[in-house]
Amino acid sequence: MKKNLVFILSLVMLAFAGCSDDDNKGSNPISVAFGVPSLNLTDATTPIQIVFSKPTTAAGSLNISFVTTAVAYGTDFTTAPAATGTTLTIPYAANVSSVSFNFNKLTNAVPTDVKNVKFTIIDATNVTVSNNNRIQVNFNEAASLGQAMAAAVGGPNQPNQVYIDLSSGGNATALRTSWDLGFYGGTDFRVTINGSLKMAAKKLETTNIDEVQSPDESMIISQGQGVASQIDHPAGLITGTAIEAVSANDADNKVYLINMGSNPSETAPSTGSEGSASGTLRGWKKVRILRSGMDYKIQYADIDATTHEEKIISKNSAYNFTFFSLVTKNVVNVEPQKNQWDINFTTFTNLVGPTTPYYYPDFVVTNLKGGARSYQVVNTETLNYDTFTLANVVSGNFTEDQRNIGSNWRSTSITGPGGLPVSAFVLKTDRFFVIKDPAGNIYKLKFTGGANASGERGYPTFQYALLQ
Template sequence: MKKTFLFLSIAALVMASCSSDDDSPKTEVPSVGDVLQPTVGGPNQPNQVFVDLSTGSSESVNRASWDLGFSSGSDFRVAINGSLKMAVKKLETTDITLPQTADTDVAVGGGTTLASNGYVDNPTGVLAGNGSGIGTAIAEVSATDSQNKVYLVNLGFAVSTVVPSVGSVSTDGDARGWKKVRILRNGNGYKIQYADLASQTFQEKTITKNADYNFTFFSLTSGNTVAVEPVKTKWDLNFTTFTNYLNMGGGEVTYGYSDFIVTNMKGGTKAYQVLNADGVTYENFTLANVVETNFTVSATDQRIIGSNWRSGGGPSSLPSIRTDRFYVIKDVAGNYYKIKFLAMTNDAGVRGFPTFEYKLLQ
């Protein structure tokens, strides 16, 4: 009997040990690197592509699938879809049932709209600000309903289907029209009221914050929340079209960019640029070369890579990658990578087919 009891006790301990091993959290082993080709989708660039360097994986979403992003942070901020050149203007009323008319000045434009008009989100990705081009174009949603005004919303442009000449892009399709929206708080979430401009009635939906994501995204077309970004700890780079600020000599203006790359600043990804002229090349750059303080700017600006990785071309030249630079990325898990861009076109010279190489620094 004692031998039987001893055998059963040992067996139980072995089973418990196995169960404990199975239930223990798995440590993610980061990818040592790869060559990736994000599926931007060609010269119309229909997709936003989110890349996770630690797994070498990517997820893509049609950039016209969403209109507004509701921040999951402690603030109550709402972003607009700059990849479609959306723009908004605050009205002086809180009554969304009042008919409104379109205002063609409320637009990204082609370098003629001053950033200080505050029609678009600040391109750094910093949500906080008092307007006039600082922070989100939609003011922070107040806990006092009477302070939350109606906004005139230019929905920007659909994804183009025009096939451009080789080396060019065609990103802007037909104008998507206009809406009016009013956003309120709903506990720790949001309530959105929206309608066509002439309508005297409106639709209303509630939006719940999800701390696993940077934003909860909403489509004014479908009236539903939609999946866009992956979990905020599961992506580092976003390949997208983008509304940026540009200084043409007369102050900053709003301007649409293609072939743009933003880092997941809100999720904790950081980056900096290294020029070969600094005395180090991609090939011989090691973990020992990383300068931690160089990441500082990227904590408050998602555009470190931006359009800096490529040249846009001109009347006598096609767009091309810049081979005199590479980038250092630090992901939210503390992994360090170096990345360099190999191509922005396919073998036929058609734009919207980026290729890059990256390696884990260890």
């Protein structure tokens, strides 16, 4: 029987919100768990991530057992480190937030096969084992033929980001306010800011994080207000972050003033409007980011503080970013692994023209950094969603811009009394989109709605189909 992976976020709580490391010492032991409960194997080698609830205080090791279904170690798969019998021992270092081992797939499965391996963390040194101590990896990588789906962004205030994996038909949801900075897992040393909250970052001339700073009202992002260089470039290339590349030379890494942006509103807006950024202002922080070997070190504080806190953020190549909250002072789970999602429903700080920041709700981002691509197709007399086939795909249209879906699927006003515009969700039915996922599967996708029966925004729906 064909099995589709329903991708869900890990239930691991990486820390106790609002508490510093000092608050947690002696009261809450460090726990360990798998980053996700299951995944499909799309690559020959897949890193399997294991996460700690807070950075480890000492080096140690994990013992992991496994059981197989219709596969054999050494014939169908191996691991690195290698297994002894049906057990792996995974060492970890002090002051790390995660560790991983590689799963090497030697054979594939056909759609009717059920082939998997189930791993369980059975014991550990210096940390306790969480209840989320199991993961199942599935050999059957057959892509979903398509379905109708809804993205639970949370209604007109849109508090959630929703990550969709078309090949499995799965989705993962995270609160937009759960993170502030993302630390890139690739070869570059780059840090992203949370544009879904209208955050901005301004480089200062000092390297002293303990200097008192003042708010800079020019950094506040509003409709047509703000500085383009203080937001991540919305096209999505990693070289376009507002925070410059982190240098190996500490003296080159300046302090940044951070405008933390806006919360979603806590009250419902009028029907047809949205409240995704009309909540309270989130305040100001200052940060300085350094390298720590092949990882990151962040120094951070309130802007009027004369002392600061530090944390090591481990680089993790299985993910686009490792996310950190300046509010809770913890690493948090946000995105699925970089090859396990294709599009993200979110709010978004865009540019109108080359220099004018502009905030968008109802936005859809393509997983550019993970290898996904997309483009838009406008209906013609002979070509529409129903008639479009794999032969109609134009590979050259898959450009490196994460906004190729963006807000192009909807508009937000109608003509009201006296010819004046009135807020209302309007679905654009004259177009659809083509999406290539990180594994190379190509889909056509059309949006079927964005409001509920009462006209409230924040209820996007869509359908898609695999082109083959």
